[in-house]
Amino acid sequence: MQNRSFTREGVSGGASRVRRRALLGLVVLVVLVVLAGALAYFTRDSRSAPKPASPVASSPSSAGAPPSTVPTGGAGSVPSPPSTHDPIAYAKAAVVALWSYDTRAYSQPELVAGLHRWLTTEASYADADSVDRLVPSPLLWGRMADSGQFATATAEEAHFPDAFTRALQADPGAIKQAYIYAVTVTGKQSISWNGAPQGGAEDRSSTLAVQCRPDRPCALVGVLPTVSP
Numbered sequence: 206m207q208n209r210s211f212t213r214e215g216v217s218g219g220a221s222r223v224r225r226r227a228l229l230g231l232v233v234l235v236v237l238v239v240l241a242g243a244l245a246y247f248t249r250d251s252r253s254a255p256k257p258a259s260p261v262a263s264s265p266s267s268a269g270a271p272p273s274t275v276p277t278g279g280a281g282s283v284p285s286p287p288s289t290h291d292p293i294a295y296a297k298a299a300v301v302a303l304w305s306y307d308t309r310a311y312s313q314p315e316l317v318a319g320l321h322r323w324l325t326t327e328a329s330y331a332d333a334d335s336v337d338r339l340v341p342s343p344l345l346w347g348r349m350a351d352s353g354q355f356a357t358a359t360a361e362e363a364h365f366p367d368a369f370t371r372a373l374q375a376d377p378g379a380i381k382q383a384y385i386y387a388v389t390v391t392g393k394q395s396i397s398w399n400g401a402p403q404g405g406a407e408d409r410s411s412t413l414a415v416q417c418r419p420d421r422p423c424a425l426v427g428v429l430p431t432v433s434p
Contacts, residue, residue, distance in 0.1 A: 282310070282311065282319070283302070283311060283315065283316055283318075283319025283320065283322075284298075284301070284302040284305065284319070285319075285322065286298065286299070286302075286322060286323045286422075286424070286425070287422075288422045289422060289423055290417055290419075290422060290423060291417070291423070292386040292388055292415040292417045292423055293363045293364070293365075293388060294423075295388075295415050295417070295422075295423035295424075295425075296360075296363050296388035296390050296413045296415050297360035297363045297390055297392075298360070299323055299390075299413055299415070299425050300358070300360050300390045300392060300409075300411050300413065301358045301359065301360050301392070302319075302320065302323060303320065303336070303339055303411070303428065304356065304358035304392070304394045304409055304411075305356055305357055305358045305394075306340075306341075306355060306356050307355040307356075308346060308349045308350035308353065308354050308355060309350070309353050309355060310355075312346075313340065313341065313342075313343050313346035314343075316340055316346075317336075317337060317340055320336050320339075320340070321333055321336065323336075323424065323425040324336065324424060324425050324426070324427075325416045325424035325425065325426055326424070327383075327416070330383060330385065330416060330426050331425075331426060331427070332414075332426060332427030332428075333427075334427075335427035335428040335429075335430075336425070336427065336428060338428075339428065349398075352398040352399050353398055353399040354396065354397070354398040355396075355397055355398070356394055356395060356396045356397070356404075357394070357395050357397075358392060358393065358394045358395070358409070359392045359393050360390050360391075360392040361391055361392045361393065362390070362391050362392075363388055363389065363390040363391075364388070364389055365386065365387060365388060365389075366387050366388075366389050366412060366433035366434060367433075367434060368387075368433060369386070369387040369433070383416060384416055384417055384418045384419070385414050385415070385416050385426055386414070386415050386416075386417060387412060387413070387414055387415075387429070387433060388412065388413050388414075388415055389410065389411070389412045389413075389432060389433055389434065390410065390411055390412075390413065391408065391409070391410045392408075392409055392410075393406050393407065393408055393409065394406065394407055394409050410432045411428055411429075411432060412428075412429040412431070412432050412433045413425060413426075413427070413428055413429065414426035414427050414428075414429060
């Protein structure tokens with residue numbers, strides 16, 4: 206039996222998805238223009254909020270950091286989000302969770318519910334649809350479970366995309382509305398199944414929107430539709 210990893214892709218949804226995607230681009234306007242081409246997102250606002258979160262200055266240190274592996278969440282469970290105020294560290298942990306799955310340990314609804322715990326509790330910004338697109342359908346999950354398919358992942362490097370950095374330098378006050386950072390992460394995903402414990406590995410990259418307000422730990426806003434360099 207030949208086994209392949211599922212294709213993680215999706216299509217645009219209804220009005221709520223459009224609204225959330227627009228809000229997702231509130232602070233990362235320039236990045237999303239680069240990613241989505243013709244799509245227009247909300248302009249940035251607010252210059253009277255508290256001081257910007259400090260992790261922006263620390264992004265270069267991520268290049269030499271050791272690869273991040275899946276966060277702890279208990280054996281046989283979906284990983285739990287870490288408590289950190291560093292958008293780079295949070296994004297690396299988040300992609301590991303997003304790229305990992307284990308059909309032997311939990312169901313498809315349990316995976317969805319577990320990944321939703323990574324999302325910000327601010328409903329106006331949380332883009333759950335962008336996370337759900339990365340999860341196989343219940344039917345496909347069942348077929349994967351028949352062969353005991355599972356995947357592990359590592360995040361090897363993360364950085365703020367150039368477009369996001371330039372936009373922030375040009376308008377530092379833009380971050381103060383929602384404290385949403387764009388982070389691009391690269392790493393590897395290894396997929397295995399019954400009879401092929403070593404499976405195969407492939408390079409992966411994703412650009413995430415991460416919210417890190419000064420008074421609370423970081424949370425995931427969503428997964429951008431295209432990787433931004």
